[in-house]
Amino acid sequence: MIPEYLKKNLDLFRAGEYSLVLNRGETVFIEEDAEEGRAGLEGFFENDAIVFHFPEKRTLPYLDAQKRACQCADKFLFIKSDSDETWKLHILEFKKSIKYDKWKKARNQFKFGIMNARALAAFLKIEIDEIILETAYRNNWMPRSGLKSPTEMRAANSTSELKAYREWAGDFVTLEVDAKIQRFPHFKIQLDEAGNGKKVFV
Numbered sequence: 001m002i003p004e005y006l007k008k009n010l011d012l013f014r015a016g017e018y019s020l021v022l023n024r025g026e027t028v029f030i031e032e033d034a035e036e037g038r039a040g041l042e043g044f045f046e047n048d049a050i051v052f053h054f055p056e057k058r059t060l061p062y063l064d065a066q067k068r069a070c071q072c073a074d075k076f077l078f079i080k081s082d083s084d085e086t087w088k089l090h091i092l093e094f095k096k097s098i099k100y101d102k103w104k105k106a107r108n109q110f111k112f113g114i115m116n117a118r119a120l121a122a123f124l125k126i127e128i129d130e131i132i133l134e135t136a137y138r139n140n141w142m143p144r145s146g147l148k149s150p151t152e153m154r155a156a157n158s159t160s161e162l163k164a165y166r167e168w169a170g171d172f173v174t175l176e177v178d179a180k181i182q183r184f185p186h187f188k189i190q191l192d193e194a195g196n197g198k199k200v201f202v
């Protein structure tokens with residue numbers, strides 16, 4: 001159940017900024033329109049949730065763009081934990097194709113997404129107990145120059161690219177947040193050729 005104080009805080013937001021999920025198994029269509037094309041994710045929720053649709057356009061206005069602090073992930077999803085007192089924060093980024101430069105940018109968008117989402121949570125009086133990163137994409141990472149394996153990449157002296165590729169292929173993303181290195185779970189969501197997909201959020 002959504003606390004009454006949280007409902008009142010949400011009432012302060014402009015219409016269309018968020019979707020409130022109150023019924024188990026409810027579906028919310030999460031859509032992204034970008035220069036690379038449109039993408040859509042059909043999200044199914046097992047618990048109460050709040051989906052913020054435009055965080056990448058609503059970063060804290062006093063941040064410095066020159067320091068890339070205005071970069072932000074595409075969507076914030078706050079999902080009620082089973083304890084009924086805390087929330088899981090899912091930070092979702094859409095990418096048409098995953099490659100070295102796109103992944104470097106996504107990592108920065110995740111980092112400042114976490115910081116902006118925590119500010120939003122403080123305003124709403126939401127306590128976050130877990131942060132999960134998610135990437136929805138159409139085209140998987142194909143190593144540069146046709147290199148097909150980490151061994152081939154190493155032979156080509158692509159040390160930084162190899163490190164980034166391994167991180168993408170793994171289950172965690174390592175970021176410096178609050179002046180310390182932290183590992184966050186990372187889930188990959190494969191979209192079809194039209195940019196559509198489905199995901200059950202728990």
